[in-house]
Amino acid sequence: MPEETLRVSGYRDNKVRVEVTEIRGEGGPVYPQIAVPLEFVLSAAEERSGEIMFYDFLQVSGSLFLQNPAVKIGDSKSEFSPYRVLSSNQSYTYRLEIPLTQYRIERIEEARRGDIQLRLDIDTSVALYNKPLRLTIQIGEPISEGFVTGFKRARCSLNFAIPQSHWIDKVLPGLGYGKTRIIEIPLPEKAFPEIFPQALDELSHAQRYFNEGDYDKTVAHCRNAIEPVKKELEKFREQIASDTGYEWVKTLAEETFNWLDKLYKKTRDLTSKSHHIPSVGHFSRHEAESIILVTTALLNYVGNL
Numbered sequence: 001m002p003e004e005t006l007r008v009s010g011y012r013d014n015k016v017r018v019e020v021t022e023i024r025g026e027g028g029p030v031y032p033q034i035a036v037p038l039e040f041v042l043s044a045a046e047e048r049s050g051e052i053m054f055y056d057f058l059q060v061s062g063s064l065f066l067q068n069p070a071v072k073i074g075d076s077k078s079e080f081s082p083y084r085v086l087s088s089n090q091s092y093t094y095r096l097e098i099p100l101t102q103y104r105i106e107r108i109e110e111a112r113r114g115d116i117q118l119r120l121d122i123d124t125s126v127a128l129y130n131k132p133l134r135l136t137i138q139i140g141e142p143i144s145e146g147f148v149t150g151f152k153r154a155r156c157s158l159n160f161a162i163p164q165s166h167w168i169d170k171v172l173p174g175l176g177y178g179k180t181r182i183i184e185i186p187l188p189e190k191a192f193p194e195i196f197p198q199a200l201d202e203l204s205h206a207q208r209y210f211n212e213g214d215y216d217k218t219v220a221h222c223r224n225a226i227e228p229v230k231k232e233l234e235k236f237r238e239q240i241a242s243d244t245g246y247e248w249v250k251t252l253a254e255e256t257f258n259w260l261d262k263l264y265k266k267t268r269d270l271t272s273k274s275h276h277i278p279s280v281g282h283f284s285r286h287e288a289e290s291i292i293l294v295t296t297a298l299l300n301y302v303g304n305l
Contacts, residue, residue, distance in 0.1 A: 002160035006040070008055065008126050008152065013043040013088070016122060020160055025174030029102060032175040034064065034074075036096040036120065043088040056127040057083040058151075062096045066108065067117035067159065073108065074098045096120075105177050109213060109285040116167050120158045127151055168213035177213075199225045199299055206292055215288035222295040229302055 006014040017039045024035045038060070045053040061078035065071065076096040083092050108116070127148045162171065206221035283291075 002158055004122075004156045004158045006122070006124065006154050006156045008042070008057075008124075008154045014154075015041040016156060016158060017041070018120065018158060018160055020162055021166060023162060023166070023171060025171035025177075026097075027099075027175070029176030031099065032102065032105060032177070033097050033099045034171065034175075036062070036064070036076075036098065038094045038096060038122070040092040040094065042083075042085045042090045042092055044085045054084065054086050054129055056129075056148075057085055057092060057124065058127055059125040060094045060096065061123045062098070063121045063123075064098050065119040065121070066111055067119050069111060070119075071107070071111070073104060073118075074100055100175065102177070105172075105175055106285075109177075111284075112164075112167075112213075113282075113284060114164045115161045116164070117161050118159070120160070122156050122158060124154045125151060126154060164213075172213050196229075196299075196302070198228050203292075203295060203299060206295065210288055210292055213285075215283040215285055218288040219283050219291050222291050225295050225299065229299070 001017050001019055003015055003017045006016045008014055019037055019039065022037045025032065026035050027033045040057070042057060044055065059078060059080055060076075062076045064073040064076075066073060076098045081094065128150050129148060202221045202225035206218045206225065209215075209217040209221065
């Protein structure tokens, strides 16, 4: 669990942690936000006399950044949430909610390759007291004496990575991300009924993985979508009126396939993996989007022959 020291005035024995696997996307496309659960381990300062100097933990806010490139994603909503620190190693949990926009989500996906590397800048406010805490017991409740003498801010930066599997399974869907434009491709009724549906099925898989943020598998399935068309290219001759038209389609299909085949060699084993084991980020969202558009355009042309 990623952890960082949080120094509260003179009190040094404080930690803040983030449970990465509990980070969630929420709100859908209307109000997307990332929820980041934090755990603070806080300690009051003990004087040589044995008396405890206490403070009140008042407010938490945060700013989330991509690490590479260093781009700000968003700021959390700041809420008043007082918590008194009376002893050592008190655990205090707080849920940061960081609103996003669909535009910013797009930019995150364009920058992401595999796991997403983030930095969270945490800013807290505390109230300090003028005198040691003197405890008495009255109906089981501690009574504190003293008054607030001032307020301090405590800050730290916490670096962590969200695994790609968690990001695409638990975060992106909650953000309402993955709604791509639908391009209709007519299904030929006469030519190659056993071939063209296979190509469309592979393209459907590519679009699904693209929506879910797994761009390597998107590229692999685009390559698979072109493969049956290339293999059965000779059968297209009867559907094309001129030799010139046939040669043009032949060249287009072969060049597209060869291009995708070179890309596919980087991701040769991806289509055999379970979808629950996402591939490592070889391709960006922008690259996968371009490849799926080229594949779609070729199949659209073939479907209209």
